[in-house]
Amino acid sequence: MAEPATAVVADAPLREHRALWTDVWLAFRKHTGALVGVSVFALIVVAVLFGPHLHAVDPQYLDLGARNQGVSFAHPMGTDNLGRDMFAQMLAGGRVSLAVGFTAMLLALVLGTFVGVLAGYFNRLDGPLMRLTDLFLALPLLPLLLVIIMLFRDTLRAAFGPESGIFLLIVFVIGVTSWMQTARIVRGEVLAVREREFVTAARSVGVRERRIITRHVLPNVLSPIMVSATLGIANAIITESALSFLGLGFPPDFPTWGRLLFDGANFIEITPARVIWPGLAISLTVLSVNYIGDGLRDALDPRLRGR
Amino acid sequence: MIRYITRRLLFAVPTLLAISFVLFALLDLAPSDPTGQLPLTIGPEVRAQIRESLGLDQPFAVRYVKWLEQFFVNEPLNVVEKITGLEIGDSSGRLRVRSWATRSPVVDLIVERLPQTLWVVGLSYVVGILIALPIGVFSAYKQYSWFDQIGAFVSMVGFSVPTFFTGLLAILLFSVTLNWLPSIYDTTHEVTDLGSLWTQLKQLFMPVLVLAFYNAAQLSRFMRSAMLDNLNLDYVRTARAKGVRERAVLLVHVLRNSMIPVVTMIALGVPTIFGGAIITEQIFRVNGLGQLLIVAIQGADIPLVQTLTFIFAVLIVLFNLVADVLYGLLDPRIRYD
Numbered sequence: 001m002a003e004p005a006t007a008v009v010a011d012a013p014l015r016e017h018r019a020l021w022t023d024v025w026l027a028f029r030k031h032t033g034a035l036v037g038v039s040v041f042a043l044i045v046v047a048v049l050f051g052p053h054l055h056a057v058d059p060q061y062l063d064l065g066a067r068n069q070g071v072s073f074a075h076p077m078g079t080d081n082l083g084r085d086m087f088a089q090m091l092a093g094g095r096v097s098l099a100v101g102f103t104a105m106l107l108a109l110v111l112g113t114f115v116g117v118l119a120g121y122f123n124r125l126d127g128p129l130m131r132l133t134d135l136f137l138a139l140p141l142l143p144l145l146l147v148i149i150m151l152f153r154d155t156l157r158a159a160f161g162p163e164s165g166i167f168l169l170i171v172f173v174i175g176v177t178s179w180m181q182t183a184r185i186v187r188g189e190v191l192a193v194r195e196r197e198f199v200t201a202a203r204s205v206g207v208r209e210r211r212i213i214t215r216h217v218l219p220n221v222l223s224p225i226m227v228s229a230t231l232g233i234a235n236a237i238i239t240e241s242a243l244s245f246l247g248l249g250f251p252p253d254f255p256t257w258g259r260l261l262f263d264g265a266n267f268i269e270i271t272p273a274r275v276i277w278p279g280l281a282i283s284l285t286v287l288s289v290n291y292i293g294d295g296l297r298d299a300l301d302p303r304l305r306g307r
Numbered sequence: 308m309i310r311y312i313t314r315r316l317l318f319a320v321p322t323l324l325a326i327s328f329v330l331f332a333l334l335d336l337a338p339s340d341p342t343g344q345l346p347l348t349i350g351p352e353v354r355a356q357i358r359e360s361l362g363l364d365q366p367f368a369v370r371y372v373k374w375l376e377q378f379f380v381n382e383p384l385n386v387v388e389k390i391t392g393l394e395i396g397d398s399s400g401r402l403r404v405r406s407w408a409t410r411s412p413v414v415d416l417i418v419e420r421l422p423q424t425l426w427v428v429g430l431s432y433v434v435g436i437l438i439a440l441p442i443g444v445f446s447a448y449k450q451y452s453w454f455d456q457i458g459a460f461v462s463m464v465g466f467s468v469p470t471f472f473t474g475l476l477a478i479l480l481f482s483v484t485l486n487w488l489p490s491i492y493d494t495t496h497e498v499t500d501l502g503s504l505w506t507q508l509k510q511l512f513m514p515v516l517v518l519a520f521y522n523a524a525q526l527s528r529f530m531r532s533a534m535l536d537n538l539n540l541d542y543v544r545t546a547r548a549k550g551v552r553e554r555a556v557l558l559v560h561v562l563r564n565s566m567i568p569v570v571t572m573i574a575l576g577v578p579t580i581f582g583g584a585i586i587t588e589q590i591f592r593v594n595g596l597g598q599l600l601i602v603a604i605q606g607a608d609i610p611l612v613q614t615l616t617f618i619f620a621v622l623i624v625l626f627n628l629v630a631d632v633l634y635g636l637l638d639p640r641i642r643y644d
Contacts, residue, residue, distance in 0.1 A: 033463075135325055138627070140619030142582045143600055147612055148333065150604045238469050242586055245471045246601060258471075265475055265590075272479050279472035287467040294463075 027299035034295020037288035044285055048094035059088035060253060070273070078273050080263070090277055093255035097282070100171055100240045100256070105232035107175025112182025113225055117213060119183065120190025130187070136180050145239065148173050149248050163254055170249065174236050182228040189221040223300035230293035234286045241282050257282045312632060319624050326620045327378075331371050334609050361407065377404045378614065382414050408608045416599060416611065417618070423494050424595030428584040431515040435522030436573060442523070443530025443569075447538060448557060458527065465524025470583060474517045474590035481513060488513055492593040514591045518583065522576070529572050533565040567637045574630040578622040 028034055055076070062082050069079040077086035119129035149169060156165035193199065194217065202212050241258030243249040250256050252263065257278040264274030345354070358364060362373070381402060388394060403412040446455040482490035489510050498504050537543065538561055546556045585597030592598075596615065603611040635641050 135322060135329075138322060138326060138620060138623045139329070140578070140582060140616055140623060142585055143612075143616045143619055144330075144333075146585075146601070146604050147616060150607070151334065234467065241469060242471065245586065246589060248604070261471065261475070268475065268479055269483050272483065275472075275475045275479065279468075279475060283464075283468040283472055286469070287464060290463060290467050 024299045028295050031295035031298055033291040034299075037291030037295065040284055040288040041292060044094065044281070044288070045098065048091055048098055051091040052088070052095075055087055055091065057085045057088040059084060059092040059255060061085070070271075077277050078271060080271070080274060081267055086260075086274065086277060089255045089260060090257070090281060093257045093260050093278065094281060096167070096250065096254070096256040097237055097240060097258070098285070100167070100174070101233045101237040101285075104171045104174035104178070104236035104240070105229055107171060108179040108232050108236070109182060109225065109229050111175065112179035112228065113186050113218075115179065116183040116186025117190055117217065117221075120187040121194055121209075121213060121217065126187075129183075133180050133183050136177070139177070141177050142239075142242065145173050145177060145243060146246065146248055149243060153248075162251055166250055166254075170240060170243065174239050178232060178235055178239070182225065182232070185224045185228060186221055189224055190217055193217050193220045223296075227293055227297045227300065230289050230296060234289040234293070237282065237286055237289075308632075308635060311635070312628075315628050315631065319628060322624055323621060324375075326624075327375065327617055328371070330613055330616055330620070331374060332367075334613055335367060335370075373402065374404065374610075374613070377402055378617070385414065404610050404614055406603070406608050406611045408603070408606050408611070413611050413614045417596065417615070420594060420596050420599045423492075423593050424581070424584055424588070424597065427492070427511065427514045427587070427591075427593050427595065428518065428580050430511065431518035431587075432522055432577070432580050434515055435519040436526060438519060439523040439526035440530055440569075443527040444534055444557070444562060444565075446527070447531040447534030450535065455531075458531075462524040462528050465520050466528075469586075470517050470521050471586050471590055473520060474513070474587060477513045477517055478590070490591065492591045494594050514587050514593060517590075518580070518587050521583070522580065526569070526572065526576075530565070530569050533568050534561060537561045537564050567634065570637060571630045571634050574626050574633055577626045578619065581619055581622060 062084060063079065071078055077090060079085055080089070115129055115133065119126045119133075152169060153166060156169045159165060160168060199212060199216055202216050207215075237257075240249060240256065241261065244256050244258030245262045247262060250259050252259070260278040261275060261282070264271070264278065268275050345357075355364075362370060365373075382404065385403070404414070405411065406413050406416060409416065442458055446452075446458040449455055478490045481488040487509075490513075492510050492514060496503065496507060496510070498507050543556060543561060546560050547553075551560070581596065584595065585600060587593070588595045588597040589601060600612065600615045602608075603615065
């Protein structure tokens with residue numbers, strides 16, 4: 001009868017101690033789609049960051065002698081109707097698109113987490129903040145984004161210069177209109193965590209509210225926040241491209257993937273590559289980010305982990 | 308149930324008022340001028356007169372309340388008069404929301420554009436649902452089969468690739484390369500005989516395909532997970548144990564119970580398709596509501612923009628309510644009181 005007990009004791013040291021993130025990584029590694037997603041996304045980010053140093057062609061250089069060219073060694077993705085190098089434009093546009101995606105996601109994440117934690121932790125704020133969230137969810141977002149950008153574009157351009165002005169405006173409007181889902185999820189998680197024993201224990205020894213939130217509540221609601229972060233990047237990149245595609249994003253001489261697609265659409269019969277490359281870049285980025293989010297969600301959910 | 312609906316309707320009123328105020332204030336704050344597009348030779352006093360004729364010299368509160376009156380009282384009355392033929396009060400002297408660009412009532416413009424949007428967008432939503440439901444049911448029934456795996460990948464692609472890229476790809480394939488379908492939607496085309504019906508179907512094909520694919524991608528996964536939630540429940544085992552045929556178990560017992568969240572989801576998606584239509588209408592040059600909004604925004608036609616965005620907001624609030632009510636109607640276990 002004593003045998004099984006000793007076996008357990010003997011086994012115990014063999015199973016090494018694993019931290020939460022090791023567990024998450026082990027589960028994440030099993031998700032093929034997520035791994036492919038990470039590789040593709042990393043490849044795109046690296047290409048966009050370091051590509052312009054290797055392919056040192058000015059994306060705005062007009063070469064009217066080489067218009068609408070196909071693929072060649074000098075122009076790996078051909079040229080547009082003004083002889084600008086498409087590959088250089090794609091790399092430059094990718095920087096802007098990804099930068100918009102990351103910053104807008106960060107803004108939405110900070111706003112959403114802030115609202116969600118406040119609403120979940122403080123009963124007094126729950127009602128008003130959730131009504132505010134409902135109100136934002138009832139706004140017609142795409143029309144509203146278009147209206148805001150149209151109306152405030154010129155003012156911000158005058159204030160911050162043509163490029164950073166529109167960048168700030170687009171990041172701001174996308175961030176301010178996409179925090180609601182994060183807020184709802186975070187609130188739900190905080191409501192559950194708040195009632196747990198370790199929070200009661202912390203409160204009973206006199207830890208201040210702010211410290212309870214930052215040290216005890218926030219780390220425990222990190223996983224839904226991370227999943228919404230990945231989805232937020234995908235959403236922000238799509239929204240920025242949609243705005244640019246409708247002609248209300250960045251100015252024409254400031255390429256983003258959406259803008260390139262918009263400009264290329266008019267030349268679809270002459271140079272279809274001008275539509276395919278930017279469209280493919282947007283789609284691959286969003287697809288890989290969505291797969292990463294999928295894998296993260298599976299890996300972070302302890303009920304699914306290890307299955 | 309009636310009490311619940313009334314309470315929700317009463318609650319929708321402050322929500323809509325708040326949204327209308329936000330929209331109105333936003334458009335009012337914006338530095339835009341209705342006379343900005345006019346030639347420079349027009350002097351400042353004439354510009355001031357134009358602004359006065361548009362009612363812009365009035366204070367903000369007055370303009371807001373007047374707009375509310377026009378939207379919630381005058382225009383519904385006009386619609387009622389048009390349908391019934393009755394005349395309620397002074398109908399010709401009633402103030403209407405007028406477009407700055409065309410000077411015609413905004414509601415008339417919307418009524419003019421609505422059929423195109425409903426045709427293209429509505430049809431694509433229906434087609435999307437019809438594609439998504441069987442795929443969802445089958446991938447749940449054969450979970451982790453190759454069909455399910457491919458379905459998961461295709462729906463991930465459909466969900467990630469934006470409609471403005473799939474739309475352009477479709478144009479590239481069907482219009483530029485194969486030259487089968489027109490890339491521009493002709494709204495003046497009238498269906499009179501079989502030949503013109505064929506033309507209509509041809510021009511509907513691409514926009515409907517693109518939007519339907521996008522809608523189906525999301526819905527099929529949702530249908531699948533709703534089916535999976537039900538497939539392992541006790542009542543399914545009971546049905547099988549007493550010898551109900553597999554087909555009946557799946558399509559009668561499981562499907563009907565799984566449809567509850569799916570129907571709600573479909574209702575919730577209706578307003579978003581109007582938003583998504585903005586892009587699709589732009590790709591295929593359909594002159595529907597989305598295109599009207601884009602033109603209005605580019606021309607800084609504030610009353611038109613205001614009314615259109617507010618109508619989108621009304622749709623969202625309305626269909627949220629519809630979804631909640633449907634949920635209660637379909638699932639008797641849900642009690643609202």
